Amino acid sequence: MLLGHLTWHATILLSQAEIARQEARLKMERENLEKEKSVLMGTASNQDNQDGALEITVSGEKYRCLRFSKAKK
Structure with a gap:
C-alpha cells in the first residue's frame, strides 16, 4: 500500500515539474514574441x-x- 502511495505521489510531482517547465517555456516564447512585435511595429x-x-x-x-x-x- 505504501509503495502505491509513493508511486502516485512521484507521478504527481513529475507532472507538476513538467507543467512548470512548459509554463517557463511558454513565458519565454511570449516574451520573445513581444520583443519581435515591438521591433516590427x-x-x-x-x-x-x-x-x-x-x-x-x-x-x-x-x-x-x-x-x-x-x-x-
Whole structure:
C-alpha cells in the first residue's frame, strides 16, 4: 500500500515539474514574441506625396507603398 502511495505521489510531482517547465517555456516564447512585435511595429505617413504613396518605416527601414487597401474588420 505504501509503495502505491509513493508511486502516485512521484507521478504527481513529475507532472507538476513538467507543467512548470512548459509554463517557463511558454513565458519565454511570449516574451520573445513581444520583443519581435515591438521591433516590427512601425509608423506610416502620407506626407503630401504627389504620387499618393504611403511611407512606412519599420525598424529604421523606409518603404513606399503605392497601392494599399483598408484592413477589413
